[in-house]
Amino acid sequence: MSDSNDTYFIPEPSRWPIVGTIALFVAFIGGGMVLNGYINNGQYVLGIGVAAIIYLFYGWFKDVIDESIAGKYNEQVDISFRWGMAWFIFSEVMFFAAFFGALFYTRVLSIPWLGLEENVSNQFLWPDFQAVWPLLTTPDMTIAGVESKYMAIKEVIPAWGLPAWNTAILLASGATVTFAHWALKKGNRAALCWWLAATVLLGFIFVYLQATEYGHAYHELDLTMKSGVYGSTFFMLTGFHGFHVTMGATMLAVILIRSMKGHFSDHNHFAFEAVAWYWHFVDVVWLGLFVFVYWI
Amino acid sequence: MSEAVLHDDHHDHKPTGIGRWLFSTNHKDIGTMYLVFALIMFFVGGAMSMVIRAELFQPGLQYVDPQFYNSMVTVHALVMIFGALMPAGVGLANWMIPIMIGAPDMALPRMNNMSFWILPFAFTLLLSTFFMQGGAPAGGWTMYPPLVLQLGDGFPYLVFAVHFLGISSIMGAINIIATVFNMRAPGMTFMRLPLFVWTWIITAFLLIAAMPVLAGGVTMLLTDKYFGTAFFDAAGGGDPVMFQHIFWFFGHPEVYILVLPSFGVISQIIPTFSRKPLFGYTSMVYATASIAFLSFFVWAHHMFTVGMPLAGELFFMYATMSIAVPTGVKIFNWMATMWRGSMTFETPMLFAIGVLFMFSIGGFSGLMMGITPVDFQYHDTYFIVAHFHYVIVPGIIFGIIGGIYFWLPKWTGNMYDEKLGKLHFWLSTISVNVLFFPMHFIGLAGMPRRIPDYSVQFADWNNIISIGGFAFGLSQLLLVWVVIKCVRGGEKATDQVWEGAHGLEWTLSSPPPFHSFTTPPKVTDATAHS
Ligand code: HEM
Numbered sequence: 001m002s003d004s005n006d007t008y009f010i011p012e013p014s015r016w017p018i019v020g021t022i023a024l025f026v027a028f029i030g031g032g033m034v035l036n037g038y039i040n041n042g043q044y045v046l047g048i049g050v051a052a053i054i055y056l057f058y059g060w061f062k063d064v065i066d067e068s069i070a071g072k073y074n075e076q077v078d079i080s081f082r083w084g085m086a087w088f089i090f091s092e093v094m095f096f097a098a099f100f101g102a103l104f105y106t107r108v109l110s111i112p113w114l115g116l117e118e119n120v121s122n123q124f125l126w127p128d129f130q131a132v133w134p135l136l137t138t139p140d141m142t143i144a145g146v147e148s149k150y151m152a153i154k155e156v157i158p159a160w161g162l163p164a165w166n167t168a169i170l171l172a173s174g175a176t177v178t179f180a181h182w183a184l185k186k187g188n189r190a191a192l193c194w195w196l197a198a199t200v201l202l203g204f205i206f207v208y209l210q211a212t213e214y215g216h217a218y219h220e221l222d223l224t225m226k227s228g229v230y231g232s233t234f235f236m237l238t239g240f241h242g243f244h245v246t247m248g249a250t251m252l253a254v255i256l257i258r259s260m261k262g263h264f265s266d267h268n269h270f271a272f273e274a275v276a277w278y279w280h281f282v283d284v285v286w287l288g289l290f291v292f293v294y295w296i
Numbered sequence: 297m298s299e300a301v302l303h304d305d306h307h308d309h310k311p312t313g314i315g316r317w318l319f320s321t322n323h324k325d326i327g328t329m330y331l332v333f334a335l336i337m338f339f340v341g342g343a344m345s346m347v348i349r350a351e352l353f354q355p356g357l358q359y360v361d362p363q364f365y366n367s368m369v370t371v372h373a374l375v376m377i378f379g380a381l382m383p384a385g386v387g388l389a390n391w392m393i394p395i396m397i398g399a400p401d402m403a404l405p406r407m408n409n410m411s412f413w414i415l416p417f418a419f420t421l422l423l424s425t426f427f428m429q430g431g432a433p434a435g436g437w438t439m440y441p442p443l444v445l446q447l448g449d450g451f452p453y454l455v456f457a458v459h460f461l462g463i464s465s466i467m468g469a470i471n472i473i474a475t476v477f478n479m480r481a482p483g484m485t486f487m488r489l490p491l492f493v494w495t496w497i498i499t500a501f502l503l504i505a506a507m508p509v510l511a512g513g514v515t516m517l518l519t520d521k522y523f524g525t526a527f528f529d530a531a532g533g534g535d536p537v538m539f540q541h542i543f544w545f546f547g548h549p550e551v552y553i554l555v556l557p558s559f560g561v562i563s564q565i566i567p568t569f570s571r572k573p574l575f576g577y578t579s580m581v582y583a584t585a586s587i588a589f590l591s592f593f594v595w596a597h598h599m600f601t602v603g604m605p606l607a608g609e610l611f612f613m614y615a616t617m618s619i620a621v622p623t624g625v626k627i628f629n630w631m632a633t634m635w636r637g638s639m640t641f642e643t644p645m646l647f648a649i650g651v652l653f654m655f656s657i658g659g660f661s662g663l664m665m666g667i668t669p670v671d672f673q674y675h676d677t678y679f680i681v682a683h684f685h686y687v688i689v690p691g692i693i694f695g696i697i698g699g700i701y702f703w704l705p706k707w708t709g710n711m712y713d714e715k716l717g718k719l720h721f722w723l724s725t726i727s728v729n730v731l732f733f734p735m736h737f738i739g740l741a742g743m744p745r746r747i748p749d750y751s752v753q754f755a756d757w758n759n760i761i762s763i764g765g766f767a768f769g770l771s772q773l774l775l776v777w778v779v780i781k782c783v784r785g786g787e788k789a790t791d792q793v794w795e796g797a798h799g800l801e802w803t804l805s806s807p808p809p810f811h812s813f814t815t816p817p818k819v820t821d822a823t824a825h826s
């Protein structure tokens with residue numbers, strides 16, 4: 001250990017990056033095939049790609065974990081990882097910013113414009129269009145006798161039902177992961193594992209509730225991706241968020257297993273913190289969703 | 297202690313065979329791969345521009361059909377921006393940043409490898425669209441809907457290639473930030489960093505903030521086409537103009553992502569050959585940072601004619617103008633650095649001075665187009681083509697080429713052929729102006745961009761432009777020859793290489809050892825070169 005404190009660890013040549021690149025490449029090819037309608041062959045290619053990506057994560061992180069356990073990482077390497085994770089999360093923030101931007105742009109600017117009487121689109125194309133939010137009726141539904149490309153929404157999901165419960169669940173999980181961190185710092189492994197397990201459970205309950213909500217939206221409310229811009233922003237934002245929660249909960253589960261194996265010590269547990277940061281990030285994104293997608 | 301470190305305590309241990317490149321965790325090897333890849337893509341994109349210029353040599357349709365012509369215009373831009381300029385900048389960063397700040401390597405070497413290897417695969421995806429039903433993207437590199445949604449089977453691959461390249465850029469940027477913030481040698485304080493390092497940290501922040509937004513934008517295109525969403529369809533309550541906002545929120549910072557590394561390179565070159573420290577180092581840092589910051593608030597100057605509210609037109613006009621202030625500071629500082637210096641004009645210096653002059657030409661036309669009312673005349677004409685080619689070709693590519701000449705002796709241990717280098721500079725400079733300057737005239741006279749045919753009054757200038765284009769393209773072969781010649785041998789370079797060069801990178805041998813600075817050097821005011 002003392003040696004590794006003054007030399008920065010430079011890994012030996014590694015095959016994981018190129019494996020990862022090829023895995024993504026195959027997944028993209030498969031995804032494109034599926035989208036282009038070559039479903040039968042495409043889904044296998046996509047499946048192989050996704051499997052390879054999972055294998056990649058497993059293999060690459062296994063190397064990193066082994067190196068960490070072997071004590072190859074000094075303080076400085078740890079800080080590099082911290083910078084890396086922090087700015088990765090920031091890039092995710094900007095990814096969501098694009099979709100939030102789309103939501104605000106349509107709600108604040110473009111839908112009101114479509115409803116303005118002096119606006120040409122209103123005068124010549126859709127004179128009966130009402131600019132309201134939630135937008136249940138798209139402009140092209142307002143012309144009698146023309147079939148719309150989109151599906152009219154019967155009802156949207158109110159904020160103070162299931163979404164409020166989901167907010168409570170995610171906030172609670174933010175608390176439990178913090179309790180887990182405190183337990184880790186005190187060196188109390190049993191408490192660490194229990195609090196982590198609670199967090200993972202809350203994460204997956206959230207995903208489950210989200211899935212039932214989607215079912216309800218599709219089957220009873222006619223709220224789908226094809227329901228005009230309300231459905232588009234709704235599913236894009238909640239969908240990517242739900243995907244991130246799933247990823248986060250899976251990562252937390254890995255951390256739980258590693259905690260049970262005793263991989264972390266009170267002063268050396270970057271992996272735990274990275275996942276916890278990520279979890280807080282998903283949490284904050286949800287608050288934005290709850291307020292701007294469901295509530296106001 | 298790692299094996300790698302143990303090894304190079306004894307000898308310079310290099311992996312061999314193809315594995316050295318495929319599995320590399322060495323910043324110099326990865327930097328070399330980036331640069332070679334960029335050079336190849338420079339010629340791939342260049343070949344496409346030659347098709348464009350051949351078609352435009354005369355009015356009428358000669359060689360290609362309009363759809364293919366549009367593919368050439370679109371893919372030329374994508375290849376040059378994402379395949380040549382950005383990788384060249386990252387290649388220089390990879391090679392130089394660790395040895396400029398006294399670090400053993402990049403902070404996250406495996407991720408560094410992945411950011412490089414994504415590139416050839418991403419371009420395989422993109423270029424394969426030429427062989428698909430519906431052909432390659434032809435709606436312009438800006439990918440505006442609804443036009444881009446008409447693309448055939450190539451569409452998902454366009455989107456995925458952009459995603460893939462975005463992943464690569466973000467990983468590269470994170471790596472650079474982690475390296476600079478965490479791996480500086482003791483005493484290498486932020487205000488002692490070489491300016492090239494500074495411009496690259498700022499570029500890295502721009503990349504992390506801008507690339508994900510583009511990824512989000514193209515994702516919405518994808519769902520609009522395949523999943524029935526209505527983001528960019530007014531009939532469903534969306535707005536096609538919204539895509540332009542999202543695209544340019546990325547797109548304008550992107551132009552600074554491209555240019556800042558070039559600014560960084562010439563900020564190294566000019567002091568070296570003026571034998572004076574850079575004038576106004578601190579103001580350079582702040583000017584660069586403010587350019588980057590402002591670049592997030594000017595995007596709609598690309599959309600003046602699209603029908604924005606007046607308040608928007610005015611805001612984006614004034615914001616655009618304001619960027620001229622920090623840019624002016626930089627230009628002034630470079631000139632003041634040369635003032636009363638004992639200057640010599642080796643090839644890198646020539647290219648740097650070329651940047652200074654010709655970037656300014658592009659900057660001025662940018663300023664003109666930033667004035668909303670007059671942009672109604674310039675927009676979507678050859679005037680804007682002239683503008684961005686001035687800032688990109690003699691502004692960015694010249695900077696990168698200057699950097700290549702500047703550091704080539706350090707990388708290879710051999711001096712390049714100075715005569716050929718100078719010849720390359722003069723041929724490029726003359727031809728680039730023959731190529732792009734007349735575009736201002738035909739643009740003002742009303743020739744639209746992205747159209748394979750034009751009315752006959754533009755024929756003479758287009759003739760001249762095409763000749764300039766072919767000459768410029770051919771001149772670049774000289775660069776390849778100079779580089780190959782230099783790699784294969786030549787007069788041995790000293791460690792310092794250039795008489796006026798200061799900084800850690802010049803204390804290493806030429807070429808530097810495979811692993812440099814395994815023990816960090818101590819940096820003091822005397823050894824830092826700001
Ligand atoms: C820093 C280097 C620069 C680069 C690489 C650059 C690049 C570009 C590119 C690629 C375009 C065309 C985009 C397209 O429609 O395809 C463009 C347009 C434009 N640029 Fe620049 N530019 C730079 C500097 C400037 C500066 C300094 C200004 C103004 C102060 C400026 C103002 C504009 C304006 C107003 C347009 C839009 C013109 C129109 O569409 O009518 N640019 N630039």
Ligand SMILES: [Cu+2]
Pocket residue numbers: 547548551594595597598
């Ligand atoms: Cu711009």
